[in-house]
Amino acid sequence: MVKRLRPRTSPHRYDRLGIFQAIVVGFAAIIAIRLFTLQILRHEAYASIAENQHNLSSKLTPNRGDIFVKDRANPDELFPLATSRDEPLVYAVPDTITDPQATATALAPILGISSEELIPKLSKPKDVYEVLKRRLQPTEVAAIEGLQLKGIKFENERWRYYPEKNLASHLIGFVGYQGDDKKGVYGVEAALDEVLAGTAGKLQEESSARAFLPVGAGFFAEAINGANVILTLDHTVQYQACSKLATAVSKHGADGGALAIMEVQTGRLLAVCGQPDFDPNEYNKTENPSAFNNPVVFGAYEPGSVFKAITMATALDLGKVTPQSTYVDTGQVKIGSFTIRNSDEKAYGTQTMVQVLEKSLNTGAIHAAELVGRPSFSKYVKNFGFGEKTGVELSGEVEGNISSLTKSGDIFLATGSFGQGLTVTPIQLLAAFGAIANSGKLLKPYLVDEIRYPDGKVEKNEIQVVRQVIRPDTASTLAAMLVNVVERGHGQRAGVKGYYVAGKTGTAQVRATTGSGYDPHKTIGTFAGFAPVESPRFAMVVRIDVPKDVQFAESSAAPLFGEVMDFLLKYYDIAPTRLTP
Template structure:
């Protein structure tokens, strides 16, 4: 018997050793999980603020109501109170309370007033924890750019996802010690690990400039019954973006509600996959996600390359007969009757296609492509908003004389609006290829700068001399050429118009655009406006240039750029504005008489006797020397 007892004791020692040493960590972990109840304390996501500290995205405090089944004394009474205070179904609440799980959420996103009423009941087993809901004070402002977060408070699109690592913060925890039945052990209390709030992201975007860009974009799109549009405003010296407007947009506080009324009526009939496709289209940022044929604004690049390679001088002359035959193809100019003999500068002012086809031929495909790569149309711009597209170009070996000619004036190549802005900035800022961006600083909750965000600049794309020449040439486009409707007395405005025909060409659909910058001598701001498929009058110089002028008239003083009038402007009678009268429905002779009486000129399109369309519209303020475009039928 002694031997048997000794064997049993030795066996128990081995068993204890096995349990303590071999399985000790595993069993300790199970014991901890059995006796410790953990609840997550959500960290407050950092704010997003504009250049002046105005809050664009913040996280409002809300509450989560949950229950611990084993700590509930009166399940039915607790269910009755929670259902009443939260406006929920009693049976559903009771069913949740009776689930034998460690922690059951009853209701998320409960306002503080309701949470405090429930807290006053002191219900055993009912937990009330603070969490946060993302809120966008300006609703749809810069929606595609700022982006939004999901139910887990992580960024889904836009700057919210790009800077998620800084905004997110670190969640905290509350640990409670319970007995084997899940009841809280009295006298021990809770152990709390406080959450760490996320950092604040400061942007270069300016709320005032963004709001005004969106107002003008929406107005011109509605006037022209256009499909969509984009408006980008940037500092061409350092790449800081002041505004990026897309229309249509959507409400950041309700991003899963479609903004198309026709689609909304059929929404429940669509599959989940189809719904997500439509939502993704709504969330797309036209400025960076989509490519288009830029048309004549791309002539800025062709001209810069030609001047840099010295294949053209300012006084070189060209003859435009209305078209140019390249290989076996006749390619027309926008002015089918031709521009006649003109200098290079006049060719830029007139946006003459044959001039730029000739320049492209002088450069040749190899050198032309060299500059496409120098301006990095084959790469992303590096903008700090995800989802950026890359330009689409022919392979060099597939470029013949016709392809080269059409690329020279902005066809047969597709780029994003942001790529064009970046390249045009290099053309006028001294030849430096900047990285467009919104992020400026990462701040703590007190506003102290924790990190200054830096972005690359590539110098020497073109020389400073060529860039200075391009500024002057583009300045004459506005003062004397096709961009005249962007002219502002006292300010040096440079720019380029474009009216690019969409594929297929037979559709007769266009994208109107104008790229402008100011002042010419030292560009501090650049703007690009695109209007997709305007109805009626569709020329970029007519549709977009006046809108950019109106924008500049307001934001140049806002940026501290003062007017500097020339003697000619001060002595002339064209300084100031006038209100456009209503011409619709009038005969051509009546419109001419009214224009003569009020001292403005008419730009007549179409053939007929009755004014069917006018631009700008009735009641708009325009420069005294600007023309009012009318379409006759």
């Protein structure tokens, strides 16, 4: 009997088959486990994430930093000018709402939104997050909760809040929406937006050196909160200065005004005010958006006779004149086809340079400028900081325009000598007069005292010297001449009893809105100065725009300067420096 032999099978074949089967079963098991995890175990977690606005947008919003000021009377206390607080919003989970019509009908009268507008939002299939209304009032929250509607939920949302309302509104600005993102708009909020905003967290697939929280298969990078900013302002000084400016603007029926105060030796700004102001909590209710512009840095204008101090500084520093140098005032100067007269249209005969400033003589300013010459005059004007931004930490700062000094023709030098035909900002005037008070040394005005980061790091601002503009002896001589303006000239109402005050008035013409030339019915009054002269502490600039009851700065800006400076010297306990009856 012959046996049929069966073919021999290699044991390696069974090994390979077994391995393949094991791999298939393993993959199937992994998939099954993953599906089980996603669909069963993780369902509630993913549903929760889906209902959360921040996770849906794949980022975590950091807390915005606060903006504070200090107060001399309470040096250890910080006063918030801008902070953030939680306010409720109501949202729908349309995927769980069975009767959108009934839900909309119930919500409409509470939210003040028509049911026709609500129904489309409540009817979206597979939609798990639909904002219905933000910033709810407590009564609205209570009413909606009482309805116990399925698919209607609440969450808190961070909103910017300005406790002082209109106080420092131009300075602070506000936070508004740009598309779907919140951004700082105007003021410090805009200038330091990145510092205040912080860094948003994001869903990421790979880890890094930052801290992460697991979310599904990826990771969630934690947000880095924004830094807190402490300003140089004094809370009480800001309040007093801005209140007095508002009163003056109202008293004179003026279109607006500006006021700023700076420490002479440091460049620290103690107050920055503008009129008209606004409530940044309700910025959307402001009728004229131009009210958002800070006039201290944005309001470039022809300054008028206050600029004669710059002209005289140039002539003194170059040795072209002394306080007692004289010229003959005929009441007018003819340049080509132009005739320039003194503001009062009078002729005073032989006059000294001291009297030029006291009486604010246009002819005397032209005389000094012609002795200097256009190239040198232009150089000094630039060195005083005009025609360039100061760099103060405020958005919207403009450079002004001194390009007329580069034009050929004697008329441009002549008009520039008394502040016409060129434009400057109040912050530039403040810095320039601060330089005269500070022995000729121009400092950068600054608003941010320090920045405090969440990790404990602190950045402290320091004094920044821009340049030496005029010699110390020139500055001292000019300061004495400016004292005479307050003692015997047009600036008498800027004086403060018990102190020597230096300063200069300026009544500027306003360009006509139609045609060429100037509007004969409109002026801008300015007073810039510093005190006490023996050891200057504070420089200040005041501007009143188009007052309706007075024409000249000696009756509008000068009295306000005196009132605020009087408060300032007393607030800082600066002893009187002169005996008065």
